[in-house]
Amino acid sequence: xxxxxxxxxxxxxxxxxxxxxxxxxxxxxxxxxxxxxxxxxxxxxxxxxxxxxxxxxxxxxxxxxxxxxxxxxxxxxxxxxxxxxxxxxxxxxxxxxxxxxxxxxxxxxxxxxxxxxxxxxxxxxxxxxxxxxxxxxxxxxxxxxxxxxxxxxxxxxxxxxxxxxxxxxxxxxxxxxxxxxxxxxxxxxxxxxxx
Amino acid sequence: xxxxxxxxxxxxxxxxxxxxxxxxxxxxxxxxxxxxxxxxxxxxxxxxxxxxxxxxxxxxxxxxxxxxxxxxxxxxxxxxxxxxxxxxxxxxxxxxxxxxxxxxxxxxxxxxxxxxxxxxxxxxxxxxxxxxxxxxxxxxxxxxxxxxxxxxxxxxxxxxxxxxxxxxxxxxxxxxxxxxxxxxxxxxxxxxxxx
Numbered sequence: 001x002x003x004x005x006x007x008x009x010x011x012x013x014x015x016x017x018x019x020x021x022x023x024x025x026x027x028x029x030x031x032x033x034x035x036x037x038x039x040x041x042x043x044x045x046x047x048x049x050x051x052x053x054x055x056x057x058x059x060x061x062x063x064x065x066x067x068x069x070x071x072x073x074x075x076x077x078x079x080x081x082x083x084x085x086x087x088x089x090x091x092x093x094x095x096x097x098x099x100x101x102x103x104x105x106x107x108x109x110x111x112x113x114x115x116x117x118x119x120x121x122x123x124x125x126x127x128x129x130x131x132x133x134x135x136x137x138x139x140x141x142x143x144x145x146x147x148x149x150x151x152x153x154x155x156x157x158x159x160x161x162x163x164x165x166x167x168x169x170x171x172x173x174x175x176x177x178x179x180x181x182x183x184x185x186x187x188x189x190x191x192x193x194x195x
Numbered sequence: 196x197x198x199x200x201x202x203x204x205x206x207x208x209x210x211x212x213x214x215x216x217x218x219x220x221x222x223x224x225x226x227x228x229x230x231x232x233x234x235x236x237x238x239x240x241x242x243x244x245x246x247x248x249x250x251x252x253x254x255x256x257x258x259x260x261x262x263x264x265x266x267x268x269x270x271x272x273x274x275x276x277x278x279x280x281x282x283x284x285x286x287x288x289x290x291x292x293x294x295x296x297x298x299x300x301x302x303x304x305x306x307x308x309x310x311x312x313x314x315x316x317x318x319x320x321x322x323x324x325x326x327x328x329x330x331x332x333x334x335x336x337x338x339x340x341x342x343x344x345x346x347x348x349x350x351x352x353x354x355x356x357x358x359x360x361x362x363x364x365x366x367x368x369x370x371x372x373x374x375x376x377x378x379x380x381x382x383x384x385x386x387x388x389x390x
Binding site: 009010011012020021023024025026028030031033035036037042043044045046067068069070071072073074076077079113114115116117118119120121122123124125147148149162163164165168169170171173174177178180181184195 | 204205206207215216218219220221223225226228230231232237238239240241262263264265266267268269271272274308309310311312313314315316317318319320342343344357358359360363364365366368369372373375376379390
């Protein structure tokens with residue numbers, strides 16, 4: 001949908017860029033940008049390395065999710081396993097590593113569910129999404145500094161949670177919706193999913 | 196899904212908080228947090244006032260979207276009309292204002308599609324989602340500093356764009372998927388939507 005038709009009258013050009021905060025996780029920039037009418041404005045944004053997330057589906061019809069406390073919202077969320085991409089890393093490798101580390105699961109079969117942008121207003125983060133099946137479990141080793149509880153539920157329960165608002169995490173919503181749509185067309189094994 | 200079952204062994208407590216950047220848009224904090232095992236760690240996060248977004252549906256079966264250049268990604272995106280909530284404002288009022296300002300559209304009928312969290316790792320932003328119909332158009336007055344092009348397309352085309360990855364903005368994906376699901380149950384007027 002990002003066609004060029006009207007782009008010339010929308011684009012903003014970087015005039016200058018200043019790093020205003022360099023943290024452990026966050027890297028914040030304050031830029032001056034030239035707007036389409038020639039005026040200038042401040043643009044503040046976060047530089048992010050990108051992430052990968054995966055929805056793992058068991059032949060029982062259950063999906064493997066994780067529960068994690070998210071500090072900015074002071075709340076425990078139900079999420080797909082996910083993590084940041086290391087420099088130069090293939091996003092699929094990231095997804096495989098996070099599935100092992102966060103959920104103690106390996107998968108024989110992987111398919112891409114494309115990517116999406118969680119927060120286009122103030123970060124350049126891209127999240128690559130995958131669907132995995134043909135799963136095997138093992139004792140998992142959670143990252144130091146990362147407290148997670150794996151949780152399984154029927155794929156349909158997760159899908160209903162996305163629609164009725166019980167699941168509210170953006171990457172989890174997008175992964176589950178795209179996975180459900182993909183499954184209805186490709187169905188590696190039978191699942192009755194109601195969208 | 197945010198039940199209390201395992202919460203006690205996941206929560207992190209604030210030890211201290213420091214505002215490390217105060218910008219026009221971004222307010223960045225660096226906290227020390229006590230982890231569930233008693234150790235401590237840095238948590239960096241963005242304080243955000245929250246936002247509202249709306250999917251407006253015409254009786255022609257088209258939806259009203261906007262195209263906007265997003266500086267952090269240096270790309271033009273196709274999005275639902277949306278904007279930040281003013282202090283103390285009802286999110287529905289925000290959605291109505293943004294629909295008028297960004298798209299030049301007013302709506303007789305509104306329903307909530309719930310809320311979601313675009314980026315739980317490093318911001319407390321909540322986005323309230325709405326579906327609107329019974330639309331009338333008028334000459335729109337775009338916010339100063341905001342360059343937008345309204346664009347209409349069939350609801351089905353937007354839905355397909357979400358699934359096939361042509362639409363990549365998180366709030367737009369969530370609004371369109373929840374709206375499609377709501378419409379299939381409630382159908383204020385007939386629309387043939389394939390999920």
